[in-house]
Amino acid sequence: DAGVIQSPRHEVTEMGQEVTLRCKPISGHNSLFWYRQTMMRGLELLIYFNNNVPIDDSGMPEDRFSAKMPNASFSTLKIQPSEPRDSAVYFCASSLEVGRGSEQYFGPGTRLTVT
Amino acid sequence: SQKIEQNSEALNIQEGKTATLTCNYTNYSPAYLQWYRQDPGRGPVFLLLIRENEKEKRKERLKVTFDTTLKQSLFHITASQPADSATYLCALKDSSYKLIFGSGTRLLVRP
Numbered sequence: 001d002a003g004v005i006q007s008p009r010h011e012v013t014e015m016g017q018e019v020t021l022r023c024k025p026i027s028g029h030n031s032l033f034w035y036r037q038t039m040m041r042g043l044e045l046l047i048y049f050n051n052n053v054p055i056d057d058s059g060m061p062e063d064r065f066s067a068k069m070p071n072a073s074f075s076t077l078k079i080q081p082s083e084p085r086d087s088a089v090y091f092c093a094s095s096l097e098v099g100r101g102s103e104q105y106f107g108p109g110t111r112l113t114v115t
Numbered sequence: 116s117q118k119i120e121q122n123s124e125a126l127n128i129q130e131g132k133t134a135t136l137t138c139n140y141t142n143y144s145p146a147y148l149q150w151y152r153q154d155p156g157r158g159p160v161f162l163l164l165i166r167e168n169e170k171e172k173r174k175e176r177l178k179v180t181f182d183t184t185l186k187q188s189l190f191h192i193t194a195s196q197p198a199d200s201a202t203y204l205c206a207l208k209d210s211s212y213k214l215i216f217g218s219g220t221r222l223l224v225r226p
Binding site (some may be wrong): 048091105109 | 146156157159160166191204208211212213214215216217218219
């Protein structure tokens with residue numbers, strides 16, 4: 001298995017531009033998570049999907065952020081418009097099931113730089 | 116307020132020694148706690164899970180303890196090797212489904 005796949009690995013964009021991050025979870029995993037990691041705030045959960053349905057988006061910073069999971073093998077995280085403070089590493093993770101101690105499998109991350 | 120605390124200072128030890136990392140938490144009653152390893156430029160990788168009714172868990176050179184009275188977990192690497200150098204994150208499951216991550220402790224093992 002290739003593991004969780006994320007693209008792009010690096011993204012540099014100018015303030016105000018739209019950014020779309022992509023994730024392919026591990027086949028058979030029911031849960032998908034988007035995280036953001038910065039030096040100041042560590043690893044923060046942004047949104048969680050179970051069986052393609054968004055369950056909790058309380059970690060999404062503001063309306064500029066949106067996430068979708070149109071099917072079990074694909075999810076996107078969109079930032080529109082992007083701002084310099086959105087610069088961070090964004091991780092997608094998947095797990096077999098939530099709540100019973102299933103470990104999360106993380107992708108390699110997308111390093112986003114907004115200038 | 117709820118907190119998970121890991122030592123922000125790097126732990127620097129000699130190869131062959133035992134590394135001990137600490138994870139303290141307040142105002143949580145986690146059902147379980149997990150430890151992850153993160154290398155630079157990569158995503159975290161799961162290492163071990165310990166449940167609230169377990170005192171200790173082992174896997175090869177790794178050992179995790181969980182003291183719900185002290186609200187603390189200790190992560191040990193015995194016979195440490197330079198390849199063990201990485202950042203180690205603890206994560207606990209809160210009252211919902213979420214995993215809450217600590218900020219991590221960087222371990223440096225000198226040859």
